Amino acid sequence: MMDNHFKHKLQRFRVDWDKEALWEELEPKLPRPKSRFLRYWWVLLPLLFVPACWEELSQWLQTDTAIEQSLAEQAPEVMPPDNDITSAKEEPQVSSSQVEVQEAVALSPQTELFAATTTSSYHNQRFIPSHTPASPTVGQLYHQSLEHLGNETNKALGVVRASTKSDVAKVSNAIKIKTSTNSVANREKMTVTQTLLLKTAMVEREKAAEAPLSALTEVSMTRPLRSDDQGVFVNLLAGAGTLQRKDDFTAVEPGIVEYRRQNSERLNPQAAWNIQLEAGYRHHSGLSLSTGLGYSQLHEQFNFDGVVREDTFIQTNERARYFVKPSGDTLFLSGPGVYTQLVNRQVLHNNQVSYYQIPLLLAYRFPKRRWDIELTAGVNYLLRSQYQGRISEGFPVSINDEPEIALKRRWGYTMRVGVQYQLLPTTYLYLNTQFVQSPEFLRVDVGQQYQSLGMQVGLQYRFRRKL
């Protein structure tokens, strides 16, 4: 009767109070909305990268077979016989200094000049002269190209040095193929430039043949570009590492910071592991952008051993007595007086934070002979997270919609230093050291961010360009 009466009365009860005053007090403390720009800044990253390599990607996807078919259709019409670069072999050789005093050749900024690929497995190198109002000389173009490509050009010339005349024929063929796809207006100018560049390459080759061994050694230190140095790749990585946690008490009420700190100290980070599948595209400059899906698990232990309650009993009877408590426990009081009983509790629980994330990684690769070094940095966007375990001796948490467990910031970041070792023609062993900062979680007002340092091992598959 009492239960029903109380329930009935209390459920219908409304308090008369000044709620407007409380809103005025509350409003300044509410979080301010973030601007849309700040929320989607990360979109800018691929937006910067994708246009830079779009053209290259489209070329990567286009097979040489298709180009040759195109040549078969177009070459008889657009390629006059005197443009055949193989005839350059019979002409007297031109030195580099002679090249520089050649007549000016104008190129449009969009003009692409392909040269210095020697075997069918090497990629065409792109020479893109910077746009200048006055027409530059061929020599200037050559130097601009060298400046633009830097080491890549040296590598390409190094390849030419080591090549034979039959390779030169292949180069000229490649140039013919590309030239045939360009406009008729630019074709002749380009062919002249290409011829001169090729001649320069031949001179370099012959110089290299006469050069001392040390010069050749310098060339061989840099390995030639492989067909999988640019293009699409897929990584499958798994890793484990140490775990640390950073607590932020700024959102906690000043009066209970110490209480929250005590509870946080009882949560001991143990270890972290993750598995990640990534796919990306590598630009010929060595830069790559990748994304994918990752799953991480962070383990920590909640360890509580302390007094949770103090009960004071007043014994007024003269003799010692046993009492039965409402909980069923017995209580012995030895005589008149005040007794304090401490209720102790021990809790040892393994907690687990698990989350799915989308990484967005920017990497730079230093190619070596059979292995590559790669530096990676990127951000991780949390998709979904779950917390299981205890965050205080009183709150066992196993459900995801627990209001005390919230997400403060969805972003985390990753940094890696890795080595890729070629196992098979297209498959690489990928080993790296990784530092990960997790997104920020909010547990009963305490901001918690996890940091992990560990190793990752996995495989990288590089898709080769079809030839």
Next chain:
Amino acid sequence: MPKRMKKAGQKDQLNRLIKACQKQDRAAQQELYVQFADDLMSLAVRYSRDQAMARDLVHDTFLKVFESIKSFKLNKGSFKGWMSRILINKAVENYRRHRRMIYAETPGLMRELSTENLAIDKLEVEDILRLLQQLPVGSRMIFNMYIIEGFRHDEIAKVMGISASTSRSQLTRAKQLLREKIRKQYRYDHPNGMLQQRS
């Protein structure tokens, strides 16, 4: 308009309000506050010693609600229930913060009190609140959660961090204390059927 359609319309409106609050829309936050402040205050009063404490509890609860509203999944559960859960958690936290306060438990109260006609049904809501506020904090919370909110003992145990049997025994104890207090503080006047507070 049929009652069911009206209810669906109200739910849609609430969902729109929640979505706007998830985007930190200040006007929507105020509307949500106005809509639920009284309900939460009524709940807070039952878990607090006085109205000032209840006001603080409502304040903390709304701060938490607007911080965590992004994690609320629409169509998964009652929004009011979710907010009530936050308030109760806050109240439990406050209790836990001061749980080491010493309170006297006289062995005499462990005996079952004889039941008598206390004319409980004559008690007004203010009297009930006054009686509840005299209960030890833990017992009051368990009484509120079990009797008024309809929590099960295992749910109370989970929130409070105690065993289900402790929750049962604390509830029994709260009822005993309430009966004792009613008997001590009120007397039943048979002629006019009114319950009067003893001086």
